[in-house]
Amino acid sequence: MIKVGIIGANGFLGLELLRILSIHPKVQIAKILKRENDIEEDFTHLSSLNLNENQTSNINDFKDLDCVFLSLPHGFANEYVKELINKVKIIDLSADYRIDDINSYKEYYKSPFNSDIQNNFDYGFIENNLENIKKSSNIANPGCFALASQLAVLPFHEFIDNISITAITGSSGGGKLPTSKNHHSTRSKDIFSYNINKHRHLAEIFQSFPHLKDDLSFVPLSGPFTRGIYLTAHIRSKENVDSSKINSLLKKTFNDHPFIRIQSQAKLSNVIGSNYCDLSVSIKDENNFVIESCLDNLIKGASGNAVECMNIMFSEDQSLGLKDMLPLYL
Amino acid sequence: MIKVGIIGANGFLGLELLRILSIHPKVQIAKILKRENDIEEDFTHLSSLNLNENQTSNINDFKDLDCVFLSLPHGFANEYVKELINKVKIIDLSADYRIDDINSYKEYYKSPFNSDIQNNFDYGFIENNLENIKKSSNIANPGCFALASQLAVLPFHEFIDNISITAITGSSGGGKLPTSKNHHSTRSKDIFSYNINKHRHLAEIFQSFPHLKDDLSFVPLSGPFTRGIYLTAHIRSKENVDSSKINSLLKKTFNDHPFIRIQSQAKLSNVIGSNYCDLSVSIKDENNFVIESCLDNLIKGASGNAVECMNIMFSEDQSLGLKDMLPLYL
């Protein structure tokens, strides 16, 4: 059994970590960092799990575990990571260690940057970085928009001339703090964009695919639903494409990855509640095509991908525990 | 033209007052009390109305108007009412002046009570209190649950032996302050009860129908929608009932009231966006029947009823302006 700890279990991502890890056949949730509220006070629906018993306020209790997940707001991980690093494997769901380049980090995040610690982290983009993750001790898990975008780009990135992405996310993407943006009375019928061509997840996309820096236009939208990201990428290709070329690239890129599915039509309801990311392609002409990707922002877009990383780091089957989370559909 | 002022236009009820009054053929919105934010800052969708121009911070500017609407949180009206009373007609949408009896008020509201001012207010339950409203200078507009309940009770109150009400309201009922209860991520699929048999609107119901005090059980629910109240009342009757008796009571009670409709089946979508309250009855046996009522909590349950009161106070057609707000259906 992998003995895991969770720091930051009281938020939406923490909630999903609890859901996933508590049904994982080789995981024992050994410690949860106690926050202001007991975990069962924030999540009364989990009252039957007796999770309060595993809470501790002592960071030292995490040092002899096998793996610690952190899901804290941006900028809060370092306090704990500096205590735990080199003692346990770390998987951090925040943005704090995703970016290698100090200038890029500052451009998007405006805050201090700890190169010494950051250097110890590998970026958890599994489908592009599998071999490094296998050997890694510390993972910076990708952002949800960043992963949905990068999975759409990965098979084709070498011949992208220009790409325009519009991606819409549900209200859970903004976290559990109540704001006017997630007030049900408006959000249940609203759509609006924010941070057009300035969203922080662009730092990750450009790190993975530097040549897109001038050729990507990116619009994130907020929509009237709870879970999921649905992304549409219009791509102009440098090379001629046809369906057989595209299909062979998709196959080559994702064939060994259990949670990437190629569908004739992407549908958000097909992935919600699961770790799947579904992709579909529509060719316009020999130089233009559209690829769409969709995933559950809380699972493949966050906690599910983090557990998939854990499986890989501990040499377990990549899909262990996660393949049992079938899409809800309804 | 009736020159009206609005104090408290920046909330959900104020928004509806603006929507209704700005299309009312005999109303001029002359003054809006300036709050922390300009009205068009809080409601960017109304930017085309140039409402900012009518804002003022000076309460004296309201004293020579014809009618002032107040839609402030509980406990905040008095500061303005004491300045305006006897100078203009007042329609207050808060709970502050609804209750005549000091003990009942204290039981439900726990706060100070100004009898001198409260005595000048008439309760705006139009269908039960029309003659008083015609002559009134100051109206305390009913609460949304209170009105939905009282409209269901009114035709039958004399022979109710026992009544069990379950009423579900949308997220707009809680106002615009973001809280964990109206966070879209949970609220969009949630239902929960609150203040069972202790809801403050019970004070109004018991004031209108004192003999129900021991015979009413009342459960308010919050549901996953924005607008509306749907209310189910199980009634046990002291007298035998049949459909002809019930229909004749409904007709007698509501025949002259343009916004009460008797439907074979109540449906919330049939009233949303309008000032209608739809009622329907299902008879179980000679002593038991169910009456259901539904209304838009922001319109007939608040701002629409307030404007209907204004029409009556100013001897206009009761439905003026309001009958043009047809139900949205979609």
Added chain:
Amino acid sequence: MIKVGIIGANGFLGLELLRILSIHPKVQIAKILKRENDIEEDFTHLSSLNLNENQTSNINDFKDLDCVFLSLPHGFANEYVKELINKVKIIDLSADYRIDDINSYKEYYKSPFNSDIQNNFDYGFIENNLENIKKSSNIANPGCFALASQLAVLPFHEFIDNISITAITGSSGGGKLPTSKNHHSTRSKDIFSYNINKHRHLAEIFQSFPHLKDDLSFVPLSGPFTRGIYLTAHIRSKENVDSSKINSLLKKTFNDHPFIRIQSQAKLSNVIGSNYCDLSVSIKDENNFVIESCLDNLIKGASGNAVECMNIMFSEDQSLGLKDMLPLYL
């Protein structure tokens, strides 16, 4: 491993059977009856499971399995049950075998009744019928409204003088056939009642608690959400009650049942996606109290309860497989 078959896998209940059984550690889904569409054609989100391979059109292929689940529309089970009975254990999710009394069945269902076969079925109300289910070969799984009602009634049924139930269900309760009632454009903001005091699930409630026949008023509502039933029961008691008496009755009734939770406040979001039924009580006075129950209509209200029955019939832990379906919350 329990080798199971599913007849009627292409509907909403069948979908949930597939979700639950495919993660059950002691179940192998051996056969699925082929319908007009392949299972993966109706449920493209399950394309990764290769369920099509297990399809067969031959009823004989089900005869040497351990257990067959049927989730067909009302009136269609018999054709298969008469072939399978006494050969495999049967769990039927339709209404066809729930009612022992031919007159009651005819009153509510208007259709033929096969006493010979019906006599072989036990009613799958686990919390009231555990010992019979342990020994049973054929289970008629309760209806969703019926189970939500009976779980609320069970602890108190002996001293109920009068009970008024209002229960609201999501759109999945009506099945997957598109109709005007489940058209998203209206349903997403609608509430309406149907079959007041005539709902077919009343036959089950009255069978379990015959003395309620004259003392229950029952209003089923349809609401603007997908999953779940939230039920409010106003109860007048023949005996005086207080919180200690009520709590001890709740404890006595449900203590050994892993999916019934007593909460200080019932919330639908706390049970969605899980097999839990949450209950909460609010006392009005010594003779009147309110009990609320909520459950996921597709899980504890249907497929989850059916699998719980299977666990019991096969002497497995009652919660096996099911306890890993934690509430989604978001």
Added chain:
Amino acid sequence: MIKVGIIGANGFLGLELLRILSIHPKVQIAKILKRENDIEEDFTHLSSLNLNENQTSNINDFKDLDCVFLSLPHGFANEYVKELINKVKIIDLSADYRIDDINSYKEYYKSPFNSDIQNNFDYGFIENNLENIKKSSNIANPGCFALASQLAVLPFHEFIDNISITAITGSSGGGKLPTSKNHHSTRSKDIFSYNINKHRHLAEIFQSFPHLKDDLSFVPLSGPFTRGIYLTAHIRSKENVDSSKINSLLKKTFNDHPFIRIQSQAKLSNVIGSNYCDLSVSIKDENNFVIESCLDNLIKGASGNAVECMNIMFSEDQSLGLKDMLPLYL
């Protein structure tokens, strides 16, 4: 008073025509073509309007009216138009007369084309075609996606090098026929694309802006809401742009049009329930910018624009009746 008739009042667009026309100060709804169901049978929420009285099955009753609106499914208008043309002004909300070019029509619609009648129709893209509409007797009202796209394109079309549009519509866009695509149980959490680069509304866009034929990629999405289209257009410009140039183009194009608003941030909730189309621009660099547009698909995207055309054809104020439909916001 303008005496109008409605043919096709029982659908979603017809419903909005009824809502808008019944509050229009210079319109009398004189005739409604009787369909299979009485209008108040399909729309019980309008029972108070006594619309049934205006129904007729005789097409001749429409010939002496001033203006007839048709809102029929594609392909059904001609039967009525050939009777009415040159007798009354006609405003058709279907696609049947929008396309001048027979080949383009056949490419997208696959059905017969009546050039003789089509030649008598002007395309109701008000902001681009005002002078023709003023003199027109017959209007083909634009499609909802087509209008949202064209309003975004109009100010910039001369220097567009490449444009990628992703536009998401609510469930009302598909009409009232219940289908698996608008079943609430999935649609309330679903997003999916359809007819990528093949949507029929492209015929209108290419007719207005022929040079975009090779340079537009267009993805229509269906989303989990009832009303509205939210459109994102990524534009690469042939000429350098900056905010002053863009703002002056926006002003020049739309200054005289009362329902086009330039907002710092487009928000769908700001236009729902109204005839407004809101636009906002975000500049990426000197050659790339994003323009977003949003509108209520049933109002500015259909029935509201049709009534705006009527106002223009009858020399009334362009916004008469329509400016009183303020956005709902909630």
